[in-house]
Structures are given as C-alpha cells and as structure tokens.
Amino acid sequence: MNTTITERLDVIQIREDFPILKREVAPGVPLVYLDSTATSQKPLAVIRAMSEYYERSNANIHRGVHTLAEEATAQYEAAREKIAGFIGARKSREIIFVRNTTEAINLVTFSWGRKFLQRGDRVLLTEMEHHSNLVPWQILAQEKELLLDFVPVTQAGLLDLQEFERLLSHKPKIVAMTQMSNVLGTINPIKEMTRLAHQAGAVVVVDGAQSVPHLPVNVQDLDVDFLAFSAHKMLGPTGIGVLFGKEELLESMPPFLGGGDMIKKVHLRRFSPNDLPHKFEAGTPAIAEAIGFGAAIDYLNRIGMERVAAHEHDLISYALEALNEIEGLTLYGPSADQKGAVASFTMRGVHPHDVSQILDSQGIAVRAGHHCAMPLHEKFGLPATTRASFYLYNTRQEVDQLVRGLAKVKKIFG
Known part of the structure; x- marks a missing residue:
C-alpha cells in the first residue's frame, strides 16, 4: 500500500473536523491519539x-404528537434507517438500539439463550x-448447565x-465470535466461518x-x-450501540x-409486547446519542469505508515495519494483511503501564493492560500489553512520533 491512499483520504483535512486533535496535553506537547480501539474521537458534525x-x-x-416530539422521533428513526443501510440490513426493524456492544450480546444471551x-x-x-x-455466556452456562468450547488461537x-x-x-447451538480482535487486530474469516x-x-x-x-x-x-x-468506536457518542438481528430470530425472542x-x-x-424493534427498547432511549450516531454514519459514508480500510492498512503496515526495528520490542498478532490497525506489544524489561506513562508525557495516548481480554493474554503468558491503535484521522507522522517515544522509553529504562 503506498502513500497515495493517504493523500486520497486527505487526512489533514479530516483532522480539521476533530477539535480535540488540536489539543496540547501539556504546554508545547500536542496530542497524538493512538487509542481509537478503546474509543474514537468525534467530529464536529456529530x-x-x-x-x-x-x-x-x-x-x-414516539408517543408525543406535538412538533418537538415529532421532530425528535423522525430524527431518531432516521438514524436507525442510516445504520441499517450502513451494514446492509434488509429492514430497519432489524436494528435494535442498546447502550453498547456488551448490552447487545447480553440481550442475545438472556433472551434467545434463555428461551432456546x-x-x-x-x-x-x-x-x-x-x-x-465471554462473561454473558459463562453466566448463562452456569444457570442452564451449558457446555462451553473454545476455538484455539x-x-x-x-x-x-x-x-x-x-x-x-x-x-x-451457538457460535459466538469476534470479527476483529481488539488485542491482536486479527480479522477473522467470518463469512466462511458462518x-x-x-x-x-x-x-x-x-x-x-x-x-x-x-x-x-x-x-x-x-x-x-x-x-x-x-x-463510540466509530466516531459516534458513548452510551449507544446496536444489535442487528435477523427479523425471524428477533420475532421469536421474548423482551429483554x-x-x-x-x-x-x-x-x-x-x-x-410491542412490534420490532420497539419490543427490545424499553424506556426513554438515548435520543441525542442516536441522532449523533446517525451523524457519524453520514460522516463515514461521505468518506467511504473502503477508503478508511485502505488508509488504516497503510498505517498498520508502516507501523509494524517501524516497530519491528526496535530492539527488545515484541509484537503480537498476524502480519498487516491479516489484521486491522492495531499494534499490541511488550518491551523487554519494561511494564506496559510504564511504557504508557512515558508515552503520555510526550502527548502520545496508548492503552496498557489486558484490554478486557484476560484469557487471550494468559494464552500468550502475558499479564498485559501496550496497544497502539489507529483510525482515519491518524498519520504516518504520528507513527514516527510513537517510535521516537519508545526510543525514550528504552533510554530511561536502559
């Protein structure tokens, strides 16, 4: 992948849409945000x-007939339509608004799982x-005496x-799996596995x-x-997520x-119970957040997800090549052609939290810990890793700043 991908994406212009990227975390220390796997930044449009x-x-x-209620309802349901189109759902009623991915999986576990x-x-x-x-299935397995099997890494x-x-x-009866690992960046062949x-x-x-x-x-x-x-991981606000479900499955499930x-x-x-999708949306929902989510979808659609993916492939290819040159640094996960823009690593003799703190002193925001994937870290015999992750607003220059920051880590720890 060559730099023309980055030029076509016009990352410099994109960065103008994100006010937080202009921030200095200390006087003269600009923010280098490399933690989008945890949460992305938000454009002005959102x-x-x-x-x-x-x-x-x-x-x-939904229930009001006055002007404001009708406007709010129209905007909320328009966001649902946008999300359905974004992921290619057949109908917007297959889109259930929830708080986050965690709640979406819990909904499946405790509604479909308890019934079937x-x-x-x-x-x-x-x-x-x-x-x-993992945990929702573990809870259900204890309750219903299910058997859990695991595909090895x-x-x-x-x-x-x-x-x-x-x-x-x-x-x-259930196969539950991630499409892309938040630690290794591995992109799994979901279509064939499905x-x-x-x-x-x-x-x-x-x-x-x-x-x-x-x-x-x-x-x-x-x-x-x-x-x-x-x-919140795709330019939208926190506190809202989506469960897509095939209509016939959602119809068969009791309310959550x-x-x-x-x-x-x-x-x-x-x-x-109400009809879909409202059967699974109890109480006043996150209305402003749904509208913000719709604006995030509009933003990503204007850019194009193929271009986003190509830009990130360029960044991770460049980053892996640069990080592999650092003596004592070990990267985890497959090569760039099999992963997303996530680089998790350890440095010999330095705890990941120390790596993260020293990078933070240079304005570089990365994540350190087990990244809510403790069994995966146990698999590799690791208590924690440092994780740098990239998105459409990151640049090769920020990768270079990460590499320079890690050189300072090595210097401090000898």
Missing part, C-alpha cells in the same frame, strides 16, 4: 447534531474474545480453523465492535444471525427488559 437536537427539538419520542438453550447444549466461542463475548495470532471445524462436529456454523445447525453471533468502524461490513453478505457494535415503549398493551396481570 457534536453539532447532538447539540442542535438539545437546542431545537428536545422531546421524548437447554442443559447440555454447547456454545462455541474463541480464545480471542473480549470479556463482553495459534502463536501467529490466528484462529485454528481446523480445530474450529472439529468443534463444529459437536453440533453447538457458512460452516450454519451447516452445523448453529446460530451465529458476531462481535463487530472493532470491525464495523474500520471495514465494510454487510450482514446479508456475511449471513450472520446477530451482529453487535458500538457508536420491561417498561415503557416495549409494550403494546398492559393489564394488571399481563402485557402484550
């Missing part, structure tokens, strides 16, 4: 859309899952697909928290049954939470 809602149209949605899974049924996960796609940071096929022979899982009779749940913000994702092409992702808006009728001793 900030202004939310502000305008509060300034002009703030009202509760029985004692002794198997759930197939992978060793690279975020805790959000190889030392190269890839899923062992031979073992995946062998584990499918046990006929799991095809094989369906052949084995399984329902497929995909954690798209890291993939949807960075890659073109089409749920009809992938044929996944459920897909979970969060707005009870309260307002998820009902059609309520009597003292019984109720009738």
Whole structure:
C-alpha cells in the first residue's frame, strides 16, 4: 500500500473536523491519539447534531404528537434507517438500539439463550474474545448447565480453523465470535466461518465492535444471525450501540427488559409486547446519542469505508515495519494483511503501564493492560500489553512520533 491512499483520504483535512486533535496535553506537547480501539474521537458534525437536537427539538419520542416530539422521533428513526443501510440490513426493524456492544450480546444471551438453550447444549466461542463475548455466556452456562468450547488461537495470532471445524462436529447451538480482535487486530474469516456454523445447525453471533468502524461490513453478505457494535468506536457518542438481528430470530425472542415503549398493551396481570424493534427498547432511549450516531454514519459514508480500510492498512503496515526495528520490542498478532490497525506489544524489561506513562508525557495516548481480554493474554503468558491503535484521522507522522517515544522509553529504562 503506498502513500497515495493517504493523500486520497486527505487526512489533514479530516483532522480539521476533530477539535480535540488540536489539543496540547501539556504546554508545547500536542496530542497524538493512538487509542481509537478503546474509543474514537468525534467530529464536529456529530457534536453539532447532538447539540442542535438539545437546542431545537428536545422531546421524548414516539408517543408525543406535538412538533418537538415529532421532530425528535423522525430524527431518531432516521438514524436507525442510516445504520441499517450502513451494514446492509434488509429492514430497519432489524436494528435494535442498546447502550453498547456488551448490552447487545447480553440481550442475545438472556433472551434467545434463555428461551432456546437447554442443559447440555454447547456454545462455541474463541480464545480471542473480549470479556463482553465471554462473561454473558459463562453466566448463562452456569444457570442452564451449558457446555462451553473454545476455538484455539495459534502463536501467529490466528484462529485454528481446523480445530474450529472439529468443534463444529459437536453440533453447538451457538457460535459466538469476534470479527476483529481488539488485542491482536486479527480479522477473522467470518463469512466462511458462518457458512460452516450454519451447516452445523448453529446460530451465529458476531462481535463487530472493532470491525464495523474500520471495514465494510454487510450482514446479508456475511449471513450472520446477530451482529453487535458500538457508536463510540466509530466516531459516534458513548452510551449507544446496536444489535442487528435477523427479523425471524428477533420475532421469536421474548423482551429483554420491561417498561415503557416495549409494550403494546398492559393489564394488571399481563402485557402484550410491542412490534420490532420497539419490543427490545424499553424506556426513554438515548435520543441525542442516536441522532449523533446517525451523524457519524453520514460522516463515514461521505468518506467511504473502503477508503478508511485502505488508509488504516497503510498505517498498520508502516507501523509494524517501524516497530519491528526496535530492539527488545515484541509484537503480537498476524502480519498487516491479516489484521486491522492495531499494534499490541511488550518491551523487554519494561511494564506496559510504564511504557504508557512515558508515552503520555510526550502527548502520545496508548492503552496498557489486558484490554478486557484476560484469557487471550494468559494464552500468550502475558499479564498485559501496550496497544497502539489507529483510525482515519491518524498519520504516518504520528507513527514516527510513537517510535521516537519508545526510543525514550528504552533510554530511561536502559
């Protein structure tokens, strides 16, 4: 990948849309934000859309017939339509607003899982899952006496697909897996894995928290049954995410939470649930956040996800090459052609938190810890790693600043 990708994306112009990127974290120390895997920064278009809602149209949605309520409802439902189009859903009613990816997976676990899974049924996960796609299944497994199986991760940071096929022979009822690892950056072959899982009779749940913000994702092409992702990782606000579910599956599931808006009728001793998608959206939702999410989708659509992915591929290729030159630094995960723009590493003799602190003193924001993937770190015999992650607003120059920052780490620790 050559630098013309970066030039076509016009990252310098894009950076003008993100006010926080002009910040100095100390006098004369500009921010170098390399933590987008944890949360992305927000463009002015998103900030202004939310502000305008509060300034002009703030009202509760769906039940009001006055002007503000109708405006708020129209904006909220327009955001749902935009998100459906963004991921290629057949209908907007397949888009359920939730707080985040974690809540989306919990919704599947405790609604679909409680209804359809029985004692002794198997759930197939992978060793690279975020805790959000492990703990809900563990809770349900304890409650219903389910069996959990795990697809191993190889030392190269890839899923062992031979073992995946062998584990499918046990006929799991659920296959739940990440499309892109938040630690290794590994992009898994979800389309092929979904095809094989369906052949084995399984329902497929995909954690798209890291993939949807960075890659073109089409749920009809992938044929996944459920897909979970969060707005805050894709230029949108915190506190809102999405569960995509195939209509027939969502129709078969009981409500997850009870309260307002998820009902059609309520009597003292019984109720009738609402139609999709409202059946799963109890109470007053995150209205401003949904509108901000819609603005983020508009922004990404204007740029084009193919261009975002190409730009990030250029950055991670450049970053891996530069980081590999640093003596005593060990990178984890596959090569650039099999991963997203995530570089997790350790430095010999230096704790990842110390690496992060010294980089922060130079304005460079990275993440240190187990990144909510403790079993994966245990697999590699690591208590923690340092993680640098990139997005559409990052540049090669910022990669160079990271490399210089790590040289200072080495100098301090000898």
